[in-house]
Amino acid sequence: MTDDAPRRYKVAEAARLSGVSASTLRLWEIQGLVIPGRSQTGHRQYSAEDVARLQRIAWLRAERGLNPAAIREALEAEEADLQMSEDSAETGIGRKLRSLRHAAGKTLDQVAGDVGVAASSLSTLERTSKGVGFKTLHELAHYYGTTVSRLSGQDEDNVPAMVRSGEWNTWPETTPGVTVQLLAEGRRAMDCHRFVLAPGAASEGDYRHEGEEFMHVLSGRLEIVLDGDQFFELGPGDSLYFESRRYHSWRNRHDGETVLLWINTPPTF
Structure with missing residues (x-):
């Protein structure tokens, strides 16, 4: 498995990971909340990002009691915030970690397996410079032979x-x-x-x-x-x-x- 061939989940797997039924996933698709990809034979295929979105939808429905329209609005607002984070991350820790990974010739799955962190969390960190604890951040810095301080730009000259x-x-x-x-x-x-x-x-x-x-x-x-x-x-x-x-x-x-x-x-x- 590589960055170009990420894992895909069938309906039953995605439903289990999201804590809902397969019929609920089909309903959410009709409502336009999540549109999964399709295999060559026409079967639904959910990406890791789709599963994360499904889990978020399930939480918004169960914990906040939102209806489909309100869930869609909440997700759109979150996506706008995420885009702003991704834009600001272009010069941040996320970009530096991605550059270090590419220089090492590693895939997301390889680094995630070596460090013991979910590949989805690592992907979010590289895209947004957010989303992991200090323990994980330290272990990633150690993995690449650097420190969190250096990744954060603390060791710059002329200060x-x-x-x-x-x-x-x-x-x-x-x-x-x-x-x-x-x-x-x-x-x-x-x-x-x-x-x-x-x-x-x-x-x-x-x-x-x-x-x-x-x-x-x-x-x-x-x-x-x-x-x-x-x-x-x-x-x-x-x-x-x-x-x-x-x-x-x-x-x-x-x-x-x-x-x-x-x-x-x-x-x-």
Whole structure:
């Protein structure tokens, strides 16, 4: 299987993945919500993008109670937002990851299998620079022999030594609810960041790399887990220092934003 020959799903498979019946898929086709392709023998064939759309339609119907017209309107609005994201991603992390994959001679399915991520998620990341957790982003950077900081454009030359309050440059927001602001720019011996985490924002898994890390919570509450069995809950004014080679994962445990300073040395994340 290659990028030019993506997997296709039969009606029964697409229905199972979407959590609805095959007859419902046929109804949605009549309503114009999803138009699948056809095989040479005339059988319906759903792409991975079609299945993702079906899952979204099922959610809009079940969780928000929308009728077909309202679902169509919601999908059109989401597609417009996605197009804007794709346009902005032309100079972002997604384009860089796609270039690295092409340079390595790899297909989406090959990279997805090697890293352990869904090919559809990887495709979305390359197109929009969004949609994956910090764990996946770190593993992709490691896979290509680079770092998230470099992918984010942090190591550019000719940057100011002083960064004034509120004038921080920001990493592309690849992970929902996670904003990373640069407190020091350029190629430094330390990664100095200001993290702003929305309620529930998390690393979505544990990861590790070389170096040492220091974090200091300014507001909110952060839970961090080291090596899967050491739990720390940090509140305003609390700090934590640990070796980056230890597996670490984190989550905002506050019902509002959590803001913290996070320093890595050397810049291996």
